[in-house]
Amino acid sequence: xxxxxxxxxxxxxxxxxxxxxxxxxxxxxxxxxxxxxxxxxxxxxxxxxxxxxxxxxxxxxxxxxxxxxxxxxxxxxxxxxxxxxxxxxxxxxxxxxxxxxxxxxxxxxxxxxxxxxxx
Numbered sequence: 001x002x003x004x005x006x007x008x009x010x011x012x013x014x015x016x017x018x019x020x021x022x023x024x025x026x027x028x029x030x031x032x033x034x035x036x037x038x039x040x041x042x043x044x045x046x047x048x049x050x051x052x053x054x055x056x057x058x059x060x061x062x063x064x065x066x067x068x069x070x071x072x073x074x075x076x077x078x079x080x081x082x083x084x085x086x087x088x089x090x091x092x093x094x095x096x097x098x099x100x101x102x103x104x105x106x107x108x109x110x111x112x113x114x115x116x117x118x119x
Contacts, residue, residue, distance in 0.1 A: 002028040003118060004045060008038040008064065009053040009080065014103065018051060018080070021110050035059025035067070042068050042075070049118060050077045052097065054088045062092050069096035076117050080105075 005027045007018050019029045030045060032038040034056045042050065050068065054061040061079060068075045079092045079100040089100045098117050101110055 002026055003049065004028045004030065004047040005114075006030050006032060006038065006041055006045065006047040006050045008032045008035070008050060008056070008061070010034055010056045011053070014053065014080065014105075017105055018110070021105065021107050022114070025111060025114075035061065035064030038064050039067050039071075043071060046072070048076065049114065050075065051101070052077050052079050052092070054079060054081050054085055054092060062088065062095050065092055065095040065097050078113055078117055 005022050007015050007029060009015050010033050015031050022029050030041055030047065032041050036058045052061045052065060065077050068077060077097045079089055079097045080103060081089050081100055082103050099113050101113050
């Protein structure tokens with residue numbers, strides 16, 4: 001059975017690129033545009049992995065990581081960040097994220113991080 005991934009990002013172009021990479025690797029992909037929607041979809045679907053943008057409207061990625069971890073302490077979350085967000089990435093990892101991917105995405109690097117987190 002295909003592993004389920006929830007992509008959370010307010011930028012449609014980022015979701016499209018990530019979905020392309022993950023779908024071609026055989027993952028079943030669902031998308032959310034903000035943290036509020038991500039919480040709802042996480043609760044419904046219990047995906048194997050979540051990729052989480054840091055900066056989003058309504059509820060940012062760090063707050064969303066904390067909420068998801070409260071629902072499911074075993075949740076596997078990978079942050080997606082732009083180059084200059086090192087402090088925010090560290091904050092997200094303290095909140096429970098397991099790893100991070102830098103934008104713009106490198107196909108091989110994305111798969112390396114995803115496979116590492118999924119074990």
